[in-house]
Amino acid sequence: MPQPVFQRLPGALPTPGVPEETLPFLGALLNAPGWGVALLDVDSRFLWMNDLLASLCGRPAPLCVGRFLAEAWPGLAPPLSPLLARAQSGERVAEELVSGRFGEVGTLRHLTVSALPASLGAGVLLLLRDNSSRLREEAALRASEEHMRSIVEISCDGYFFHDRGQFLEISPGLGRLLGYYETAEMIGRNILEWVAPEFRAPARDVMDRGVEAPYELAVLHRDGRRIPVEVMGRPATYQGRAVRLGAVWDVSIRKASEERLTRMEHFREQFLDAAGDGFKAPLQRLHFDVLALQHAPAIPESLTEQVGRVGQGVRRVERLIRQLLDFTRARLSGGLPVQATSVHLGQLAERVVADRRQAHPGRDLRLVTGGDLQGTWDAERLTQLMDSLVGNALHHGPVTSSVVLQLQGRWDGITVQVHDPDCRVPPEYQGTLFEPFKHRAVCAADDGLGLSLFIVRQIALAHGGRISVESGAADGTRFIVWLPRTDCPVASGS
Structure with a gap:
């Protein structure tokens, strides 16, 4: 009659019928890595365990062999006992998940357990794999x-x-x-x-x-x-x-907001264009009528002065409307539109000086130029910039002062300076001089609104340039504009 396998293992009771030389091979097989292996008899008493299981339970195998399961592993006996009972009845229990502690206070282990009957009614082969880390x-x-x-x-x-x-x-x-x-x-x-x-x-x-x-x-x-x-x-x-x-x-809300902003921007541009055209036409007709009256051969001498005042009023209203439209466009559209073409800034400056000399025949107004003055800019806007700065100096300086418009060309751009030796800007005003509707009586242009310097700054920014002011008792006031030669954005702000 064949003997149960656990009676022929190393560490179990010796059996005369088993060759001694086979025992090391059988022990090595049962000590294969990965599984802890133990043999228990029908009373759940340990007969043998491999080295891995001894290491897993934290005590040497001799301290467990010969002891009951509940005595050796009190923390694992409750979940393991039903599995061992099933194996004793002949059932093969495969890879059941069991959690518990080998000792009373040991580390909680999560084990995969298999229990196989060694032979019917003779004992159980118990296999455990520790899955705690995984x-x-x-x-x-x-x-x-x-x-x-x-x-x-x-x-x-x-x-x-x-x-x-x-x-x-x-x-x-x-x-x-x-x-x-x-x-x-x-x-x-x-x-x-x-x-x-x-x-x-x-x-x-x-x-x-x-x-x-x-x-x-x-x-x-x-x-x-x-x-x-x-x-x-x-x-x-x-x-x-x-x-x-x-x-x-x-992003539905963001997209809807972007579309609304686009529509509002388009509406603003349409409104500003329509308003500009609506004011421009009647003012031009008034201007032509005034010129016709001024050149009429039979106009009474008593009306000549009145016609001149009407002409000045028309020009003033035209400037005011243009500046209000520019201010509105700069604030609502994020900048002034510019149309860049090839421009010789010196020629524009000559026309500005000629017009201002005609309007102020008794004033000393000089133009000084140097270097290359050719570049890519909006001619109409830069004419407006220089005219505003020169008009500002002429309006606020005494009639005996000299006003100098100086243009100096360099490789990277052009510097435009307007020097008024007899105008002083208090230091506390210089930081807000280019803001709208501020300091209307202090070196602001003769429009009465305090917008001209704000618009001058917007024109410089629209061309990628900048403007600054220097004012002191010794040298008067200088407005300095720097314009890059070719970096003017096309149709900026439109």
Whole structure:
């Protein structure tokens, strides 16, 4: 009659029928790495255990052999005893999950247990694998994934995990955005089903290349509506494998706001153009009528002075309207429009000086130029800039003072200076001199509104330049404008 296997193991009672030389091989086999192995008799008494199991339970094998399970492992006896009973009855118990402690206060272990009958009614072969580290790592991974989901969920409108375009998981927020309150019906389907047709090719390219920068597209709601969204993808781990995580932001409100701003900007431009044209035509007719009266051969001498005052009033109203329109455009549209062409700034300055000399025949007004004065600018706007600065100096300086308009060309740009030796700007005013409606009586142009220096600054900025003021008791006041030669933006602010 064959003897039970546990009676022929190293450490068990010697059996005369077993060759002694086979025992080391059998011991090495049962000490194979990965599994702790023990043999128990019908009373759940340990007859033998391998080295791994002895190390796992934290005590030498001789201290366990010969002792009952409940005595050797009191913390594991309750969950293991039913499994051993099943094996005693002849059932093969395979890889059951059991948790407990080998000692009364030992480390909690998570074990995979198999129990096999050694021979009917003779004992049980017990195999244990410690999965504690793996289970702790899996728990930590799940916690990390849940933490990541929580962070993503509060930072965007929805998220999803996908593997090569196939939905693995969809957040409730994204499901609601797409009109699906039960996201299970979307799992396993391709993402592109919910992407608007014209965006499917670029979306597929982004997923194939693993782009991590945000991009915009339109997705399809369940009812057919198109929703503009912003999407950003990142590598992620999902259930232990490398996949992609996509975060989604609904940008419908932002897009609607951008469209409203565009429409408002277009309306503002239409309004300003219409207002400018509406004022321009009647003023031009008045100006031509005044010129006709001034040159009429039979105009009474008593009316000559009155016609001159009407002409001055028309020109003043024209300047006021133009400055108000420029101020409105600069404030509402973010800058003044400029139309850049090739310009010789010296020729523009000569015309400005000639016109001002005609209007102020008794004043000393000089033009000084040097260097290359050719560049790409808006001729009308720069004429307006120089005329405003020269008019400002003539209006506020005494009639005996000299006003100098100086232009100096360099390789990178041109400096325009207007020097008024007899105008002083108090230091407390210099920081706000170019703001609208301020210091109207202090070195502001003769428009009476305090807008001319604000508009001069806007013209300089529209050309990519800058303006500054230097004022002191010794040298009077200098307005200094620097203009880059070719960096003028075309149609800026329009």
